[in-house]
Amino acid sequence: RLRGCQRNVEVWSRILGVRSLVVAPSHDMGSWIKFASLCRNAGRISMSFKTLVELGIDTPTYAGFHGGTVALSHVLADADTALPHEAIGAALGMGASAASAPGSGVAPDGVGATLVHPRVVFAYLKHLWTVGDKNVAVARLEMLKDVLDAGATGEAPDDAAPVVLAAARSHRFSDDAALRVRCHLKLGDWLRASADQDVGNEDVVRRVKDAYRTATLLDGSHYRAWHSWAVMNFQVAEHYAKTARTDPRADELLGEHLSPAVEGFFRSISLGRSRGAGLVLQDLLRLLTLWFVHGSRPEMHAALKAGLHTITVDTWLKVTPQLIARIHMQAPQIQSLLHELLARVGRHHPQALIYPLTVASKSTFEPRRTAALNLMEQLRGHSPLLVQQAETVSRELIRVAILWNEQWHKGLEEASRQYFGDHDVEGMMATLLPLHDMLAEARTMREVSFLHTYGRDLADARDWLRSYELTKKQSDLSQAWDIYYKTFRKISAKLPQLTVLELQFVSPELLAARDLELAVPGTYRAGAEVVRIRGFTPDVTVITSKQRPRKIVMHGSDGREYTFLLKGHEDLRQDERVMQLFGLVNTLLSNNPETAKRDLSIRRYAVTPLSHNAGVVGWVPNCDTLHALIKGFREARKVRLNVEHWLMCQMAPMYDHLTVIQKVEVFQHALESTQGQDLNKVLWLKSESAEVWLDRRTNYSRSLAVMSMVGYILGLGDRHPSNLMLDRYSGKICHIDFGDCFEVAMTRDKYPEKIPFRLTRMLINAMEVSGIEGTFRSTAEDVMGVLRDNRDSVMAMLEAFVHDPLINWRLLAPTTVDRDADGAGEAKEGGGGAGGAGGAAAGGDGDDEEDGEGGSANPIMSEPAGSQLSSSVHDYRRVLMALGPDGSDAPAEQLNERAIDVITRIGKKLTGRDFDGDVLDTAQQVDRLVRDATSIENLCQCYIGWCPFW
Incomplete structure (x- = not known):
């Protein structure tokens, strides 16, 4: 019942205070040790120490939390073979006496010593570490660890300390393996911290590895033991990988640490699934780092091949973007294992792979596209309808995201810069020719309408380009650019009128798509019912901003509507990775008592790339950009939106050319003049x-x-x-x-x-x-x-x-x-x-302020549009x-x-x-x-x- 209470010092203090009237602290040791830990973590060092004193810790010279001592020999006080009290205390460097407590035992040597449980001693050593007595804490923890190990196994080296030999003869701790594991883990942690995480110190590395390895042997199902063992080997391997060029031994030492790291990560991942997504994700990512950097080494390949089948397929869904990002790796050992793993994932969870593989299959990088197409063919073998629908939906969404007039607007803008600004004719041709080739593939009414409006002019311009390719006359390019300039002006004038798109004209295939097998983007969860796309709303709203993203609504098979922002001319793959990071941070915040009780988290939304320059972003409902809020507030009160900047310009028209100290004065003036x-x-x-x-x-x-x-x-x-x-x-x-x-x-x-x-x-x-x-x-x-x-x-x-x-x-x-x-x-x-009541990425669009290059020589770049x-x-x-x-x-x-x-x-x-x-x-x-x-x-x-x- 106490564990279910709020993890707060005041709450536990009141409850334990009442409980102590009936049960002495020494008979409720677990609760009081936990309370001491709560106090220590909350910075209540004095209360933590007083709690430990109640449990038998003696401090005859206590001052500033550093004078506390404990006779660790008392853990053996009831053993028939116990050494004299003074000898054991001297061996441990501890005090020679302890305060009596209710229910305590008395050492058989006649000294009035309290029997202190090893768990209390362990808690006290953590207290010493917290208050800064780190060297003392490490030394005494090593002794405690030796005592517990000797007491459990009945064995000790002949040259061991007397207290250790006494523990071996007593054979008292054979049933306290959990405490032994904790001691070894804590010793490893403290040794690493004492060396300031220096993985180049071979003596420290050996001692830390011994501690962690022993913990894994004592309890093969202990997540933290395997995790710590794997991370230590991982960090040492990284160190030797960096020093391989200068240290001839580095490659051999690197090989010695790679396989143990991989084995440890596989074990920790399989054990950590019940402990939270954050822990598993950390181990998965580090395993992937080792795999993709060192996976071509024979020992690594063998360890990976053996370990891949020890983890459930569902686990890999957490790192799907990272796996797909490496499908084009050239090392055959890495590629074969990776493709084998993705094929397994695809058989069990085709919905999870279909969107990222569709993106990869459109890559302009040939090896990546080839690898993705091979994996798509394997998916097609068992899910042909799903693959076909995914290809159709992805292609048509991209068609809706970037219409022909927008492609030509952007293309002419870019080609104009290349020709007039950079004098790069080849670059200009490389930009324009694919746009001309695209005109031969009109499939929708909107594209046919574009051909009717601009097709003849663009065909004439294409003829002038062909003429230039033959004659190399600049006059031919001038003729072509006269036509492009007129076309650009016409397109620019009509783009602001683009407010609503009807799917029957821009993508009839999308409008006809009904009751698909394909899941709604961003909704697939392993083990949960798949929410499939039932259809699309016939009208798509164009948000008024520079990039003109679309608001599109999908109907799900669960009866709900799913609203997305369809974005063109933007690579969303980095946003997708950032959402992964935010998911990890939310897990960490929910696992911490202080942040969890205040419901601290980051607002996330689904991000699904469709290609390298388009994708859909989950709509964030009921949100306004700060820009839209401030704009609305000021407009309602007839206040100039840019009043602060206006004041700055009044005081210093050439603000950008001022020194920093001058900018401070002008900026401060604008702030003081407004509220x-x-x-x-x-x-x-x-x-x-x-x-x-x-x-x-x-x-x-x-x-x-x-x-x-x-x-x-x-x-x-x-x-x-x-x-x-x-x-x-x-x-x-x-x-x-x-x-x-x-x-x-x-x-x-x-x-x-x-x-x-x-x-x-x-x-x-x-x-x-x-x-x-x-x-x-x-x-x-x-x-x-x-x-x-x-x-x-x-x-x-x-x-x-x-x-x-x-x-x-x-x-x-x-x-x-x-x-x-x-x-x-x-x-x-x-x-x-920009934005208004917009979606997750509705902001971030507007009019640029910079002057274009090329001046009046560039007819397009000098246009206001x-x-x-x-x-x-x-x-x-x-x-x-x-x-x-x-x-x-x-x-x-x-x-x-x-x-x-x-x-x-x-x-x-x-x-x-x-x-x-x-x-x-x-x-x-x-x-x-x-x-x-x-x-x-x-x-x-x-x-x-x-x-x-x-």
Whole structure:
């Protein structure tokens, strides 16, 4: 009953206080040891120690929690072969006496010594470690471990300490294997921590491995024992892999640790399924890291082949994106095992593989496409209808996502930049010719209509291109561009009129699709009933923004409607991985008592890529972007949307060219001239009562703090007001658009971000009266504490993220201000809103502010209707072209160096070493982050479309 109570020091203290009137602490030892642990974890060190004293710990010279001593010899006090009390105490370096307690035994040597249970001793040693007596704690734990082992086995080395020999003769602890396992595990943990995780110290590694290996032998079904054993071998293997070039012994030592690591991970994964998804996911990801890096070694191949069949097929569903990302690996040993595993998964869970394999089968990278098609053929063997429907739905959704007029608009824009800006005729031809070839494949009424409207002009332009290919006359290209320019203007004029699409005209096949075998994207769960697509609504809404995403509704077989945002011209594979990370973080938060009782979590939504440039995103209902809320509030009161920026321009028209100290003065002037209470008042005005408002305000502060900490660890940038959404009913903040991760926004050339997360004055003013000093700070510290306590799990996920070949090429590509301009840039011009009641990714679109290259020589890029791309956008695209399809041509060495830098940086964040090498505790780290996020000096240097003044 006590274990079912809230894990809180005050609650347990009252209950145990009453219980102690009837049952002495020494007769209810388990509850009191647990209470001491609760006190210690809550920072109540004094209460923890007093509890241990009640259980028999003696402290004749107690001072500052460091003077406590315990005669470990008393665990043998009732043995017939017990040594004299003084001799045993001296051997252990402990005190020679103990306070008596009710029910305690007396040593047979006549000394008035209390019988102290080994579990109490173990709890006391953890207390010593917590208060800083780490060397003493390790030494005494080794002695306790030797005593317990000797007492259980009846064996001890001849040169062992007297107390150990006495324990061997007593044979008292043969039935306490669980405590022995805990002692060995804790000893291994403490030895690693004492060496500061230095896996290059061979003596420490040997001692740690001995401790963990013994724990696995004592209890072969203990998850933590196998997990610790596997992680230790994994880290040592990684160390030797890095030193292989300089150390001739490294390769041999690497081989010695790979197989034990793989064996340990397979055992921990099979044992950890009942302990929570977060633990299993961590082990799975590290196993995959070993597999994909070292899987071609013979010993690794054998260990993997033996272990793959020990894990249920369902387990692999958690890492499907990571498996699919490696299907094109060239090493035959790795590829054969991987394809065999995916074939097994496909037989049991075809719905889980069909969408990612369909994406891979459209890859522009030939080896990847070939591997995906081979796996699709295996799926087709047992699920032919499912494969056919998936191909149809995917193809038609992409058709709806990117219409021909949009493809030509974007293509002409790009070709114009290549020809007029870069003078790259070959690049221009490579962009335009596929668009011309596409015109021969008109299948829908919309495409036929496009041909009727623009077909003759585009055919004439194609003839001029053919003429140029033969004659190489520049006049031929000029003739072609005259036609392209007119076509571009016509398309640009009609695009804003695109508000609703009727499926009967844009995709009749999709409209005709009824009662499919295919599951609704993002709904498939192993063991649950499959929610299949019953049909599509006939009308698709086009959201008014630069990218023009579509709102599409699917009817599920469960009778519900599933709304999605259909996005074109956007790669959603990184967003999909970020959702995986958020799922892990939510698991960690739910497992922590402090964060779980406040229901802390991150709002997630389904992300299903359909190709490298299209996909569907789950609609987040009842949400508005902060940009839309502020815009609506100001428009209703006839206040200029960009009033702060207007004030800055009045004071300093050339703001971007000012020095930092000058920008601070101008920025401060804009803040002092406006109140910044918009979001605060929106929350109040939209609440039905003060009670509702208070609840929403609390949820708002907590959710903002959670994502601020997680976003900092992830290195998430581009947090402009159209990328943050507010739930109308709960008040929780939801983030969207995760294109900028791993601090790429901080390393770009133009307008690098200086802040760790968005914490501007409007966000602070919407909190409670004390602002940051309240719910926000306490929640941030708790969340950062959970992330740091579980850094192995977080690091495993982010390492897999960084090494994923489908997305890690982004680490080399310069991040552009183009994304920052989307949506948020409207604050500068006071233009149309983005988002509104939109879906998960409805924000993030707007009018760019940068001047285009090429000047008047570029007829398309000088048009107001065109997206005036900055030079950094051009650099970005050139890098993408140089890296090849899916980053297949990315320089491996440079990419690896960048990945190592990213992982090192994340590791420093999770250990409090992220600022100048100083080790900060959680409270200090959060305080430093808050100061950086609210610094006027940092905010005034942000890109203006980021709206730092909001």
